Amino acid sequence: MNVDAYFVPAGVEPADVAERTAVVIDVIRATSTIVTALAHGARAVYPTVSTEDALKLASSLGRDDTLLCGERKGLKVDGFDLGNSPAEYTEETVGDKRLVMSTTNGTRAFAAAAGAERVVAASFLNLGAVADALEGAEELVVICAGKEDRFSLDDAVCAGHLLRELEERGGEPLGTDDAATAALRLAAELTPDEAFLRSTRAGLALVEIGLESDLALCARRDVFAHAPEMEDRVIRLSSGGSESE
Numbered sequence: 001m002n003v004d005a006y007f008v009p010a011g012v013e014p015a016d017v018a019e020r021t022a023v024v025i026d027v028i029r030a031t032s033t034i035v036t037a038l039a040h041g042a043r044a045v046y047p048t049v050s051t052e053d054a055l056k057l058a059s060s061l062g063r064d065d066t067l068l069c070g071e072r073k074g075l076k077v078d079g080f081d082l083g084n085s086p087a088e089y090t091e092e093t094v095g096d097k098r099l100v101m102s103t104t105n106g107t108r109a110f111a112a113a114a115g116a117e118r119v120v121a122a123s124f125l126n127l128g129a130v131a132d133a134l135e136g137a138e139e140l141v142v143i144c145a146g147k148e149d150r151f152s153l154d155d156a157v158c159a160g161h162l163l164r165e166l167e168e169r170g171g172e173p174l175g176t177d178d179a180a181t182a183a184l185r186l187a188a189e190l191t192p193d194e195a196f197l198r199s200t201r202a203g204l205a206l207v208e209i210g211l212e213s214d215l216a217l218c219a220r221r222d223v224f225a226h227a228p229e230m231e232d233r234v235i236r237l238s239s240g241g242s243e244s245e
Helices: 030-039 050-062 107-115 124-133 154-171 178-189 196-199 201-208 212-218
Strands: 001-008 021-025 044-047 066-072 097-102 118-122 137-144 229-231 234-236
Touching: 001 178, 001 201, 021 107, 021 154, 030 044, 030 050, 030 097, 030 107, 030 118, 030 124, 030 234, 044 107, 044 196, 050 066, 050 097, 050 124, 097 137, 124 154, 124 212, 137 154, 154 178, 154 196, 154 201, 196 201, 196 212, 201 212
Parallel strands: 001 137, 021 118, 021 137, 044 097, 066 097
Antiparallel strands: 044 234, 118 229, 229 234
């Protein structure tokens, strides 16, 4: 398997993802929240870059069974139904709902990946399931959401742990570019627990706005046994959806 990694979506060109499998990672918090929402019964997630696009899309889908979700600077957008905390996405709240989502970083990463042959949403919560879904892939591109167009340690470490899992399963080294190699080396040194997430720039930003409790939720490993995939800019469960614990 050949792997290229991008630590921010801004550098990703359409040719970089064409005819390849893309994995999108935004540990704090978009992919953690998307994975949680779909596991708890949401029908689909529609990622949008801007809040204006989110409002238009939600209106066109019909508000009876559609929730507006997302954040700016970590906080729920005024007028939206939900923010970007995994804790908000309970079965009672999102079950059988369509979710239109716009976040500061994560949904931009999905936009960058849109031209890929397959697009898979990854977080620590479903890392093993994502590795399962990538079995047989030959060309992989990992797109980290970053934070405001800057490198984000939590995303890079998650990418590295995914690549380590793929190497262990395949029994041989991956063909990696420098960014993917760096992610692997970071993963070898750093344990992705709550304390680690709290030490990152993204984690500290959550602490500052009173959302520190989200870090424990995002740090859990292999809680969900599914790997959501985006097709035609809509993210759905590819198979399964149960909790693994």
